[in-house]
Amino acid sequence: MGTTHITIDEYRAIRRNQVKQAVLCGPRRFEIRSEKAPIPGSGEALIRIGLVGICGSDMHLYRDGRIGEIRMDSAFVIGHECMGTVEDVGPGEDSSWVGKRVAIEPALHCGLCEYCCAGHANLCPRVAFLGLPPTSGAMTELMTYPLHLLEPLSDTITDEGAVVLEPLAVALHAIRLVKVQPGQTIVILGTGVLGTCVLSLLSLYRGVETLCVDILPDRLARAEKLGASRTLLARAGDRKRIAGEIMELTRGRGAQVVFECAGSEETLWNMAEVAAAGGHVAVIGTNPEDRIGFASGSARRKGLTFRFVRRSLNTLKPCISLAEKGLISPGELVTHTFKASQVGEAFEMVDRYEDGILKAVIDMTKWS
Known part of the structure; x- marks a missing residue:
């Protein structure tokens, strides 16, 4: 051939x-x-x-x-x-x-x-x-x-910023679901990308007190730069300590809104423990075992409202607008x-x- x-x-x-x-x-x-x-x-x-x-x-x-x-x-x-x-x-x-x-x-x-x-x-x-x-x-x-x-x-949004718009849209949808209001105390459990997106958007609300929890010091340092009121460094197996510290910081009341953004066993358990009576909990994190565990007694006695966040809903364009205006x-x-x-x-x-x-x-x- x-x-x-x-x-x-x-x-x-x-x-x-x-x-x-x-x-x-x-x-x-x-x-x-x-x-x-x-x-x-x-x-x-x-x-x-x-x-x-x-x-x-x-x-x-x-x-x-x-x-x-x-x-x-x-x-x-x-x-x-x-x-x-x-x-x-x-x-x-x-x-x-x-x-x-x-x-x-x-x-x-x-x-x-x-x-x-x-x-x-x-x-x-x-x-x-x-x-x-x-x-x-x-x-x-x-x-x-x-x-x-x-x-x-627009040219005001970088390529890097454009990529982050999708998780920001999820975070904005979560915030809308729990109807965040000025003056509330809010706990963010997990300050990875989604938790940090939630914190960035909460900076647009006046008078909101945000408590952030994570196991990585560098992420908590970033949260402080973004305006977190307080940060708590967690360790494996100390969910009771973290819950106790949050309750102490909130004078025994707990947080009106909790964002669970890690999907870990400990953050999923604590989302009910640190919430205030009548509070709202947004569950954003994905558990690797596809399981969620928390004390039903705590949730029931407090009359908590849980909102499981399914992706985003008509929030991509609003996030683009916020970025173009320089607000995020x-x-x-x-x-x-x-x-x-x-x-x-x-x-x-x-x-x-x-x-x-x-x-x-x-x-x-x-x-x-």
Whole structure:
């Protein structure tokens, strides 16, 4: 057989039709693979992904290949906290989108069910979610996505800030659910990304006293810089001490609002212990064993209201507006940026809480 030769131009054309992806092939195992470039259809845009954030749900998939009842059955592209630039649009769509930087709403609701029609699209039973099986995610060079789920970004929001808009939207939804009011005492259990997002948004409320609890000193130091009234350093096995200190600081009353943002056994237990009678508890954290335990007696005697936070609800655009006005600075939560080729290293650093890491992002434009 003779040897087939191709020209440089032909080789470049082949490469243009391929996109690189960071593929999670099993627990703690990424591979860089190439796939055929997607083509936008009707109602879609072709987006060149810029940055993708590492979320807690991504970490569950990375460690265990599952989050709750959702499991990976095969190699999969994860990632949903993302931003990018529109490179093309589908047939007949508005070409003015091309070249715009965009934030991406990761939930694809059906828009037709009783929940969507009642204004509770985040509870849609038919929802697909970017980066959760079976919906391929954003750790790729290019992806197609519905135009109506894109939000244009002004130059006042950095790429890093755009990535943090998604967890901020979750935090704003949680705050709305528990109806935070000026003058309240609020406890935040866990000051990772979501807890820090809650704290950042609470800074917009006058007269709110915030008590933050975490096991990592660097996160509490950051919380103090963001305006936390008090911080408490927790240790494994000392939930009674933490609960006692919070009750002492609140003169035995407890907090009118509690945000559980860690999903750990101890924070889930203490959310009821540190709440005031008639208080509201927002449960944001995801427990790795998909279990929640707290004293039903405490919750019942206090008449607590629990709100389990299901993603966000019409809060991405308000968060963009707050950032554009300079009222919040989402980009400040990004502490580490990695190349796409370093994706495994990035996930391991997040898993070990190394180097003061809070929000890590992957630059999907850098593969070497």
